[in-house]
Amino acid sequence: MLFHVRMDVRIPHDLPSDAAAEIIAREKAYAQELQRSGKWRHIWRIAGQYANYSVFDVKDNAELHEVLSGLPLFKFMDIEVTPLLRHPSAIREDDS
Template sequence: MLFLARMDVTFPESLSAEQVAKFQVLEKEYSGNLQRSGKMAGIWRVVGEYANHSLFDVESNDELHEILSGFPMYPYMKIKVTALAKHPNSIR
């Protein structure tokens, strides 16, 4: 099952720069593991925003929820998920 997720991150002002930097390191490791496993099929930045669009290839809604809630920055994310289906005009 393919899902497109838009993830917007907003950190509270109470977090220090060091805390934010630690979240960024943990996030890079987590998403890297997902990409290597094939569960995260792609990730793109949204220009000018602290946000991304990520493509997930998972077996179920529950698996996607588990993956999304496992992101270190999850408590600071607003996530919008869109289920995807093959377009009839797609040549791939």
């Protein structure tokens, strides 16, 4: 089941830079592991923003929340979730 997610990262400017760097490194590893598992199906950077648009493919809402709330940057993010489904005009196999 697919979900569209927008993540905006807002790291407080007074967070020590090594603490920030450590979280960001864990975030990257976490994101890549989830992509390999197929649950984080797409991720794109938004030009000019510390933000991304992503598409997740998970079993249900509970799994989506587990994945998102486990993000190392979760507490510094604004997250918007939109449930998706196959569009009646879609022709591509994996757009659902």
